[in-house]
Amino acid sequence: MADEFSALRTTNGIIAEQSARPESMRADALVVFLTEGGIGSGAIATMDTSTGGLLSRLVADGELTGKRYECVPLFAAPGLQASQLVVVGLGKREDLDAGTLFRAAATASRHLASRLRTRVVMVADGSWTSRQIEQAVAGAAVGMVGQDLYRTEKKRTRFGSTIWVGASFEAVERGTIIADGVNLARRLVNTSPEDLYPQTFSEEAAAVAGRTGLEVEIWDEKRLLHERCNAILAVGRGSSRAPRLVILRYQGLENRPRGEESGPDIALVGKGVTFDSGGLSLKPSDSMITMKCDMAGGAAMLAAAATIAKLKLPINIVAAIGLAENMTGSAAYKLGDVITARNGTTIEVHNTDAEGRLVLADVLDVVRGLKPRRIVDAATLTGACMVALGCDVAGLFTNNQPWCDAVAAAARSAGEPVWQLPMYADYDEHIRGDIADIKNVGDGRWGGAITAAKFLERFVGEIPWTHIDIAGPAFAEKPRPWTDGGGTGAMVRAMVELARIPE
Numbered sequence: 001m002a003d004e005f006s007a008l009r010t011t012n013g014i015i016a017e018q019s020a021r022p023e024s025m026r027a028d029a030l031v032v033f034l035t036e037g038g039i040g041s042g043a044i045a046t047m048d049t050s051t052g053g054l055l056s057r058l059v060a061d062g063e064l065t066g067k068r069y070e071c072v073p074l075f076a077a078p079g080l081q082a083s084q085l086v087v088v089g090l091g092k093r094e095d096l097d098a099g100t101l102f103r104a105a106a107t108a109s110r111h112l113a114s115r116l117r118t119r120v121v122m123v124a125d126g127s128w129t130s131r132q133i134e135q136a137v138a139g140a141a142v143g144m145v146g147q148d149l150y151r152t153e154k155k156r157t158r159f160g161s162t163i164w165v166g167a168s169f170e171a172v173e174r175g176t177i178i179a180d181g182v183n184l185a186r187r188l189v190n191t192s193p194e195d196l197y198p199q200t201f202s203e204e205a206a207a208v209a210g211r212t213g214l215e216v217e218i219w220d221e222k223r224l225l226h227e228r229c230n231a232i233l234a235v236g237r238g239s240s241r242a243p244r245l246v247i248l249r250y251q252g253l254e255n256r257p258r259g260e261e262s263g264p265d266i267a268l269v270g271k272g273v274t275f276d277s278g279g280l281s282l283k284p285s286d287s288m289i290t291m292k293c294d295m296a297g298g299a300a301m302l303a304a305a306a307t308i309a310k311l312k313l314p315i316n317i318v319a320a321i322g323l324a325e326n327m328t329g330s331a332a333y334k335l336g337d338v339i340t341a342r343n344g345t346t347i348e349v350h351n352t353d354a355e356g357r358l359v360l361a362d363v364l365d366v367v368r369g370l371k372p373r374r375i376v377d378a379a380t381l382t383g384a385c386m387v388a389l390g391c392d393v394a395g396l397f398t399n400n401q402p403w404c405d406a407v408a409a410a411a412r413s414a415g416e417p418v419w420q421l422p423m424y425a426d427y428d429e430h431i432r433g434d435i436a437d438i439k440n441v442g443d444g445r446w447g448g449a450i451t452a453a454k455f456l457e458r459f460v461g462e463i464p465w466t467h468i469d470i471a472g473p474a475f476a477e478k479p480r481p482w483t484d485g486g487g488t489g490a491m492v493r494a495m496v497e498l499a500r501i502p503e
């Protein structure tokens with residue numbers, strides 16, 4: 001299996017070539033990017049000249065439109081040493097952002113990775129910002145990796161080498177490290193839940209920590225009991241695989257004098273339900289089929305922490321991932337059970353399929369004890385969030401608007417779409433318990449993404465906190481131009497960007 005973050009420059013084969021002329025480079029393929037509305041100027045115009053006006057003729061004929069993710073291979077193009085020229089559409093120039101570049105580059109490399117390619121040249125345009133170049137580099141490295149971890153004959157093969165022309169060494173290196181993080185999260189999500197359960201996830205986390213220099217702490221069942229993490233334990237009780245809590249630490253800033261506030265700058269919290277059957281409130285098969293993805297928030301936070309460490313960002317981070325398997329075994333938690341969460345809140349269980357918020361309740365309380373300046377969590381929490389925002393947009397919820405704005409800005413700058421939903425106090429009524437403090441579902445199904453967030457809010461105290469519901473974007477049920485489907489690595493890029501925003 002792929003070892004992300006291992007000996008980067010020698011094995012990944014991604015190289016920056018600032019001064020080379022793409023037309024004179026031997027390669028299996030040369031990839032250039034075209035926006036709508038014609039050739040214009042920049043790298044694509046240079047390529048048009050090199051090919052004796054081939055590209056402008058094809059644009060005039062309507063064969064090349066520059067529409068988003070259009071991917072047109074041109075064989076035996078005149079004036080080039082490469083075997084083929086792939087023209088990828090970016091859509092309207094004024095709409096161009098990092099997300100479009102990530103997906104467009106991934107579209108090209110996904111297409112080319114259907115066969116073995118020794119050498120692929122990608123041409124960055126001079127008008128792109130360094131963030132945009134990074135995301136294009138990352139997209140190209142993510143697109144050539146498929147989801148078929150277990151298929152005997154893989155559908156995608158990584159390129160022998162990728163050469164980026166017109167991009168700085170630093171941007172290419174950072175983009176490659178970011179891609180490693182995204183691919184790590186994707187691999188964990190795509191792994192069979194028979195192979196990835198709380199214990200093996202925690203072992204993966206320890207291995208990643210070893211490769212990237214993170215400090216790691218793993219709480220097993222005994223420790224969870226000792227720490228009164230009854231909500232995590234309740235969710236895990238129906239499974240033969242015991243829960244775990246993984247805590248990762250990264251110190252990018254040693255000994256900063258900050259008086260009493262010596263806690264981490266950011267706590268990254270992830271939902272790691274390695275399989276969600278729904279428990280006794282059993283899911284129908286159609287909804288259960290993708291539920292190996294229910295640890296995607298945890299995978300994203302592990303991958304983000306590893307990437308932040310690899311990039312040596314000047315920040316102190318803690319990541320905490322609550323791991324449990326939600327099953328129906330004879331000891332399974334039941335409807336009507338009352339759980340005393342770690343912070344003392346009593347919770348009535350009205351639906352065992354609303355398990356993510358129970359796991360997070362204890363993780364958030366553990367993290368709160370570490371006194372972070374801010375908390376952000378990622379969780380595949382509610383189908384209701386997908387009803388609200390669709391499959392590609394994550395929901396944001398917060399108790400602190402400036403912190404939510406920072407999370408939203410980071411996500412957008414990295415090219416990951418997010419949208420905030422309200423947290424009016426009136427929603428608190430919906431989760432009031434009859435015999436205990438709160439219940440784990442709202443009254444009826446309306447506003448389900450918000451009532452779930454309102455539940456989480458009870459466990460963060462006064463610390464600025466933003467919750468990201470990634471039920472939609474974490475997993476692609478169908479292939480798209482830029483991915484074969486499966487785990488997407490949602491929020492890895494956003495969290496890395498968040499760690500780069502000053503204060």
Ligand code: BES
Binds near residue numbers: 294353356382383472
């Ligand atoms: N893991 C699911 C949410 C989910 C749904 C993630 C679809 C990804 C795709 C979560 O644990 C869940 O089952 N939520 C319930 C909550 C309900 C019982 C209040 C839901 O959304 O139906």
Ligand code: MN
Binds near residue numbers: 276278352353354355
């Ligand atoms: Mn569930």
Ligand code: ZN
Binds near residue numbers: 273294356381
């Ligand atoms: Zn779940």
